[in-house]
Amino acid sequence: MRRWNGWGDDGVVHALNAEALGFLHERLGPGQAITDASFEAVCALVPASRLAPHALIDTAPALRVRHALGQSLPDWFKLRHGRIGAVPDGVAFPDSAEQVRALLAYARAHGIVIIAHGGGTSVAGHLTVPDGDRPVLSLSLRRLCALYSLDREAQLATFGAGILGPDLEAQLRAHGYTLGHFPQSFEYSTLGGWIATRSSGQQSLRYGRIEQLFAGGVVETPAGTLALPTFPASAAGIDLREMVLGSEGRIGIITQATVRVAPLPAREAFHAVFFAGLAQALAAVRALAQARLPLSLLRLSNAAETQTMLALAGHARQVHWLERYLALRGCGEGKCMLMVGASGEAAAVRAAMRAALALARQHQGVHVGRRMGDKWKQGRFRNVYLRNAAWEHGYVIDTVETAVDWPRVPAMMAALEAAPATALGNFGERVHAYTHLSHLYAQGASVYTTYVYRLAATYEENMARWRALKDAASGAIVAHGGTISHQHGVGTDHAPYLLAEKGELGLAAMGALLRQFDPQGFMNPGKLLQDAKGAP
Numbered sequence: 260m261r262r263w264n265g266w267g268d269d270g271v272v273h274a275l276n277a278e279a280l281g282f283l284h285e286r287l288g289p290g291q292a293i294t295d296a297s298f299e300a301v302c303a304l305v306p307a308s309r310l311a312p313h314a315l316i317d318t319a320p321a322l323r324v325r326h327a328l329g330q331s332l333p334d335w336f337k338l339r340h341g342r343i344g345a346v347p348d349g350v351a352f353p354d355s356a357e358q359v360r361a362l363l364a365y366a367r368a369h370g371i372v373i374i375a376h377g378g379g380t381s382v383a384g385h386l387t388v389p390d391g392d393r394p395v396l397s398l399s400l401r402r403l404c405a406l407y408s409l410d411r412e413a414q415l416a417t418f419g420a421g422i423l424g425p426d427l428e429a430q431l432r433a434h435g436y437t438l439g440h441f442p443q444s445f446e447y448s449t450l451g452g453w454i455a456t457r458s459s460g461q462q463s464l465r466y467g468r469i470e471q472l473f474a475g476g477v478v479e480t481p482a483g484t485l486a487l488p489t490f491p492a493s494a495a496g497i498d499l500r501e502m503v504l505g506s507e508g509r510i511g512i513i514t515q516a517t518v519r520v521a522p523l524p525a526r527e528a529f530h531a532v533f534f535a536g537l538a539q540a541l542a543a544v545r546a547l548a549q550a551r552l553p554l555s556l557l558r559l560s561n562a563a564e565t566q567t568m569l570a571l572a573g574h575a576r577q578v579h580w581l582e583r584y585l586a587l588r589g590c591g592e593g594k595c596m597l598m599v600g601a602s603g604e605a606a607a608v609r610a611a612m613r614a615a616l617a618l619a620r621q622h623q624g625v626h627v628g629r630r631m632g633d634k635w636k637q638g639r640f641r642n643v644y645l646r647n648a649a650w651e652h653g654y655v656i657d658t659v660e661t662a663v664d665w666p667r668v669p670a671m672m673a674a675l676e677a678a679p680a681t682a683l684g685n686f687g688e689r690v691h692a693y694t695h696l697s698h699l700y701a702q703g704a705s706v707y708t709t710y711v712y713r714l715a716a717t718y719e720e721n722m723a724r725w726r727a728l729k730d731a732a733s734g735a736i737v738a739h740g741g742t743i744s745h746q747h748g749v750g751t752d753h754a755p756y757l758l759a760e761k762g763e764l765g766l767a768a769m770g771a772l773l774r775q776f777d778p779q780g781f782m783n784p785g786k787l788l789q790d791a792k793g794a795p
């Protein structure tokens with residue numbers, strides 16, 4: 260069963276071993292766990308629903324709590340400290356576009372705010388319930404989860420937008436296809452959520468980001484039904500798909516989506532390569548990205564992340580011998596690990612890996628084979644469970660991500676690790692920060708930084724520490740010319756920084772678009788654009 264106040268399934272445990280705990284103690288000091296609020300206690304805080312009875316709406320407190328928040332660190336603080344705040348007044352589970360339209364009409368007639376709910380994995384505040392007099396309805400898309408059609412000739416598949424990643428891939432796999440979209444949240448996020456937040460999957464180098472995969476679909480809006488036909492390409496004015504991509508529930512409910520699929524790869528291979536330092540590693544990955552080799556994955560960890568991943572691996576003896584070998588090859592304390600992957604026909608995979616490894620050797624890369632790559636693939640959706648384990652020992656984990664052109668990458672990496680450390684230093688706390696580049700382009704790369712620091716005893720202090728860290732990291736992103744979000748979307752957490760990226764005219768245009776589809780302003784207000792920019 261899904262955890263109500265943490266990540267994933269409560270039957271999955273990714274424990275911290277003794278070496279990992281020692282690693283955190285050394286860098287941050289001993290953690291002090293808190294006593295979490297119980298689910299029953301939080302449910303007891305839920306006020307009576309303000310919604311009149313409706314056949315499609317459930318007002319049970321337990322269900323409302325489970326649909327109140329996402330997976331951001333502030334969401335966790337609210338749940339674990341029992342400070343949940345506003346919750347939806349009810350949850351609806353439509354199983355057809357007709358029922359979605361009926362619920363939109365009901366909301367419009369009664370002044371009800373609607374928040375679309377997919378997998379509940381948002382880490383940017385997309386699901387936060389606004390305070391105010393208007394009742395709030397959480398509209399779950401989970402019953403819109405069927406494969407409606409598969410066009411083998413065009414390689415197009417149409418799904419209900421509420422389908423979860425594993426179910427989508429299982430249905431395609433049965434026909435010999437894959438979407439190839441594997442975000443970290445893959446196990447619990449939905450197709451509609453990927454589209455609404457412009458998601459990027461771990462193997463986007465081969466399959467593309469969601470904007471390359473999204474071919475068309477249907478959106479039910481307060482102003483009517485928006486149908487997006489599929490074309491291989493079109494020069495017929497503005498691409499209407501772009502109004503839906505990244506719309507974060509502000510213009511309507513995505514009920515079905517047609518996506519571009521690919522045949523299942525006959526073979527996949529993931530190899531690890533080490534470099535002596537960051538400068539060599541960056542030169543190598545830039546060359547690899549610009550060579551446009553048919554790879555599916557390039558993921559570069561800086562020295563801090565490489566050290567952290569080896570410390571958390573839990574195989575001390577094997578890691579010891581690996582580090583001795585790497586030291587003999589010139590990869591010592593500042594070493595950086597690159598994961599290289601290829602997917603496709605066997606011959607093509609072999610050729611791509613040969614070319615990639617040859618290019619890496621030109622930059623003094625040390626190839627250590629497939630074993631670490633196989634381990635990465637095996638656990639790539641499990642590492643996020645470390646958030647649960649860290650909390651139990653008194654530590655919290657948070658992330659920020661951006662993307663910049665190649666000349667700005669080194670400075671951005673350094674700034675994202677330095678600024679939050681200074682901010683939490685004002686609380687007398689240390690931060691362990693580490694960074695990777697997980698999506699690489701000929702033009703530049705995403706920069707994804709993880710922060711680990713100690714949990715405070717009170718809700719107020721935890722929120723103050725997070726706010727200081729978030730402001731420092733976001734300020735660094737803006738100052739160094741990065742996008743405020745490469746793959747997590749905007750929500751509420753990133754909205755204050757959107758002006759620097761879009762400008763006044765851009766924000767005004769976005770606000771006008773939202774008002775066109777939602778003139779009464781009841782679709783997920785306050786997300787993407789702050790109210791002053793997005794309200795009618």
